[in-house]
Amino acid sequence: MTGGYPLLVADLIGVAVFAASGASAGVAKRLDLFGVAFVGFVAALGGGILRELVIGAVPPLAFADWRYALAAVAASVAAFWLHPALHRVRRTVLVLDAAGLGLFTVTGTLKALEAGVPAVGACLVGMLTAIGGGLARDLLTGEIPVVLQKEIYAVVALGGAVLVAVLHRLGQTGVGPLVAAATVITGLRIIALVRRWSAPVAVP
Amino acid sequence: MTGGYPLLVADLIGVAVFAASGASAGVAKRLDLFGVAFVGFVAALGGGILRELVIGAVPPLAFADWRYALAAVAASVAAFWLHPALHRVRRTVLVLDAAGLGLFTVTGTLKALEAGVPAVGACLVGMLTAIGGGLARDLLTGEIPVVLQKEIYAVVALGGAVLVAVLHRLGQTGVGPLVAAATVITGLRIIALVRRWSAPVAVP
Amino acid sequence: MTGGYPLLVADLIGVAVFAASGASAGVAKRLDLFGVAFVGFVAALGGGILRELVIGAVPPLAFADWRYALAAVAASVAAFWLHPALHRVRRTVLVLDAAGLGLFTVTGTLKALEAGVPAVGACLVGMLTAIGGGLARDLLTGEIPVVLQKEIYAVVALGGAVLVAVLHRLGQTGVGPLVAAATVITGLRIIALVRRWSAPVAVP
Numbered sequence: 001m002t003g004g005y006p007l008l009v010a011d012l013i014g015v016a017v018f019a020a021s022g023a024s025a026g027v028a029k030r031l032d033l034f035g036v037a038f039v040g041f042v043a044a045l046g047g048g049i050l051r052e053l054v055i056g057a058v059p060p061l062a063f064a065d066w067r068y069a070l071a072a073v074a075a076s077v078a079a080f081w082l083h084p085a086l087h088r089v090r091r092t093v094l095v096l097d098a099a100g101l102g103l104f105t106v107t108g109t110l111k112a113l114e115a116g117v118p119a120v121g122a123c124l125v126g127m128l129t130a131i132g133g134g135l136a137r138d139l140l141t142g143e144i145p146v147v148l149q150k151e152i153y154a155v156v157a158l159g160g161a162v163l164v165a166v167l168h169r170l171g172q173t174g175v176g177p178l179v180a181a182a183t184v185i186t187g188l189r190i191i192a193l194v195r196r197w198s199a200p201v202a203v204p
Numbered sequence: 205m206t207g208g209y210p211l212l213v214a215d216l217i218g219v220a221v222f223a224a225s226g227a228s229a230g231v232a233k234r235l236d237l238f239g240v241a242f243v244g245f246v247a248a249l250g251g252g253i254l255r256e257l258v259i260g261a262v263p264p265l266a267f268a269d270w271r272y273a274l275a276a277v278a279a280s281v282a283a284f285w286l287h288p289a290l291h292r293v294r295r296t297v298l299v300l301d302a303a304g305l306g307l308f309t310v311t312g313t314l315k316a317l318e319a320g321v322p323a324v325g326a327c328l329v330g331m332l333t334a335i336g337g338g339l340a341r342d343l344l345t346g347e348i349p350v351v352l353q354k355e356i357y358a359v360v361a362l363g364g365a366v367l368v369a370v371l372h373r374l375g376q377t378g379v380g381p382l383v384a385a386a387t388v389i390t391g392l393r394i395i396a397l398v399r400r401w402s403a404p405v406a407v408p
Numbered sequence: 409m410t411g412g413y414p415l416l417v418a419d420l421i422g423v424a425v426f427a428a429s430g431a432s433a434g435v436a437k438r439l440d441l442f443g444v445a446f447v448g449f450v451a452a453l454g455g456g457i458l459r460e461l462v463i464g465a466v467p468p469l470a471f472a473d474w475r476y477a478l479a480a481v482a483a484s485v486a487a488f489w490l491h492p493a494l495h496r497v498r499r500t501v502l503v504l505d506a507a508g509l510g511l512f513t514v515t516g517t518l519k520a521l522e523a524g525v526p527a528v529g530a531c532l533v534g535m536l537t538a539i540g541g542g543l544a545r546d547l548l549t550g551e552i553p554v555v556l557q558k559e560i561y562a563v564v565a566l567g568g569a570v571l572v573a574v575l576h577r578l579g580q581t582g583v584g585p586l587v588a589a590a591t592v593i594t595g596l597r598i599i600a601l602v603r604r605w606s607a608p609v610a611v612p
Contacts (some may be wrong), residue, residue, distance in 0.1 A: 026352070032403035033576035034359055035352025050260070054457070056466035058260035063316075063325030070324075080406050112471075120478075121471030135548075140339075142348045146552045148434070148443025202488050203608055230556070236607035253462070262464035267520075267529030274528075284610050344543075345551045349487025378456055 006175070008067075011107065014100040015068055016075035019044035021097055022137040023079035024086055029141045033080055039140050040076025041069065047132030051108050051125050055115035083141060102186035104130040105157045106178050109164040119165045127154055128162035152192035152199060160185035210379070212271075213349045215311065218304040219272055220279035224249035225301055226341040227283035228290055233345045236286055243344050244280025245273065249338030256311050259319035260323035270341050297395060306389035308334040310382050313368040323369045331358055356396035356403060364389035414583070416475075419515060422508040423476055424483035429505055430545040431487035432494055437549045441488055447548050448484025449477065455540030459516050459533050461521035471603050502601060510593035512538040513565045516607035517572040527573045534569035535562055560600035560607060568593035 022043025026036035045062035052060035062068050079086055086093060103112035108129025131147050133153045138145040147154050161180060167177050191197075226247025230240035238314060249266035256264035266272050283290055290297060314335025316326035334360045335351050342349040351358050371381050393400075430451025434444035453470035470476050487494055494501060516537025520530035537564045539555050548551040555562050568589060571591035575585045599605075 027406045029348060030405055031348075031352045032354055032405050035349075038352055038358070050245060052289065053257055053461055054396065054467050054471060056260075056464075059258055059316075059319070059321045059325060059329075063321055063328055066324035069328060079442060083406055090446070112467075117467045117471055118474065120474035121467060124471055124477060125364065125467075139343060139547060140349065142346075142550075144439075145443075145548065148439045148446055148548065150440055154446070186384050199442050201438055201440050202435045202491055203445065231610045233552060234609055235552075235556045236558055236609050238607050239553075240610065242556055242562070257461055259466075263462055263520075263523070263529060263533075265474055267462060267525055270526065270528035273532060287610055327490045345555065345557065346550075355457060 006058055007107070010103055012067060012071045013096075014103040015044040015071045017093070017096040017100045018104075018133050018150065019072040019075035020079040020086065022133065023076035024083055025137050025141050025143075026076075027080060027083045031141075033077070036080045037073050037076040039137055041072045041078065042140060043137035044072040044075070045069070045133065046133075047129040048135040050112065050132045051129045051188065053113055054125055054128075056118060057111070057115065067094040081165070093165060095190060098186045098189035098193070099182075101130050101153070101189050102160065102182035102184075105160045105183045106164055107184050109161040110168065110173065110178070113168045119169070123158060123161035123165055126164065127157045130154075130157040150198050152197045154187065155199065156185055156188045156192060159188070211311070215308055216271060216275045217300075218307040219248040219275045220299070221248075221300040221304045222337050223276040223279035224283040224290065224297065226289055226337065227280035228297075229341050229345050229347075230280075231284060231287045234293065235345075237281070240275050240281075240284045243341055244283065245276045246344060247341035248276040248279070249273070249334040249337065250310070250340040251308060251338075254314065254336045254354035255333045258329055258332075259316055259321060261315070261319065270297050299394060302390045302397070303386075305334050305357070305361055305393050306364065306386035309364045309389050310368055310386045313365040314372065314377065314382070317372050323373070326363035327362060327369055330368060331361045333346040334358075334361040356401045357393065359403065360389055360392045360396060363392070373406040415515070418511055420475060420479045421504075422511040423452040423479045425501070425504040425508045426541050427480040427483035428487040428494065428501065428511075430486035430541065432491055432501075433545050433549050433551075434484075435488060435491045439549075440484070444488045445481050445484040447545055449480045450548060451541040451545035452480040452483070453477070453541065455512060455516070455537040455542075456543040458540045459519065459537045462526060462533055462536075463520055463524065464478070467521070498609070503598060505542055506594045506597035506601070507590075508540050509597050510568065510590035513568045514572055514590045515595050517569040518576065518581065518586070519573065521573065521576050531566060531569035531573055534572065535565045538562075538565040558606050560605045561597065561606065564593055564596045564600060567596070 007194065019040035021034045023040035026039035045068060049060040049062050052058060105126050109122050109126025112125035117125060134147055135145045163181050167173060187193060223244035227240045227244035230243035235243065249272060253264040253266050256262060309330050313326050313330025316329035321329060338351055339349045367385050371377060371385060426447035431444045431448035434447035453476060457468040457470050460466060466589060513534050517534025519532050520533035542555055543553045571589050575581060575589060
């Protein structure tokens, strides 16, 4: 984290949103409170843990800074008790999830670039940061990951990661350009949702 | 491993017990001998491998010390041949599994603390050491991990990890206090089994 | 990679073949184009990523050298469009897969030995390099890994890894002996396929 307090707050909001999505999946599968909190933790922090193992930044932030674990577990426990309400605000949750996608893509790509990963690899790491938690959430709950099946989600993250790599090459990694990049990713994801864009499936 | 020979023997017993549990799951799924040995290996050593990747202790002990792999594979092959007998002694197996839970929690938390992971993260790492192998066993055999669904298992490990962190803060990391902590975890797990304690599930 | 250009070319062929196998599994599960490319990427590079995390060689080659990612994605996209043709040449695909098994076992074992992993652990790492991608492919597509269920596949890799460790001990790690070892592994795998060798399954 190089962005200081504003970035930390934004990061923790992303963690909380992804944790709530993981926890909701756990509730739907009738997991117990521990299982719900665990799936929430993994959904929120799994992508970041994978990123930090890949770039050699150990121990990962999820274990090195207790605020990340606390944000994930608190949001998961809240989702456990409030899940009927979560369903009623599912549009809000989707918008927050899109914001999390934007944020995690930007921070993930940037951290990889700053750790010396070349641009192509850094874009892949950035995308994995954003989708890794959701992948793990689906595997833990016995589902084929939804990100592999339909909707434009990971591709938006990958495109956003390329944008971040270009900004990095141009030396434009101040708060302004990065917020703009996260906003573009979030906006594209919301448009993809509203317009029901989907990627092609092979003819059988 | 800082505890020398007694701790090594205890550790290998934990490995063998967890390997037998993994191997039994593999036999139940009609895996072949290799699959049974592989699931046993992962069930016994997967939690420790994850811990060592997270704290940067590479290569993990599972690859650096052949006695760990040998203990896991030997116990798995034995379970492959003896699995009807294993079923008859399933109460003994559950007690040994509780002992493995206690041991892996204590060693996992302590190794994380000694690698410089802060207390909250070290407790999470200790719990992951204890439950990670079982999680991987269930994923490999196509099940939603049982540790997420019912029973008091991971929570006992987490509570035990907190106890170890407190002992560490107090400078009480001799063999005595650590054996006491492992015994408390093992005892609580057995009580949870006998009393059929379970964590709450969300109302649908 | 210490073998220079010939080894790089061989490595990329192995990556492409494993990516095509992963992509085919993704097509069969009706994943979208992104999902097919992702499963292809993981099938081709997941084993190597795991190896490099275990030996501490970060960032893994899959992220550090764009040619690996490009080979995996290009082969996956080709398989997405050409999958009916792939089915017609499935014998060729099986032979190429056997070649990939031989190659990945040899390079995986050698890299582990050169990173200082002791012989037993290095053989396990070499085998994991060869089977790890296929394991991850099956988990992502909701299957119990085929390598755990039947056929002689991983055991051939493990035997080949032992051969490489012996050659390494004898100082015979030039291109000649290594190509011979890869050829032995590939040949044994093809014989196992043709003769329908399989490992024992426990009596229920």
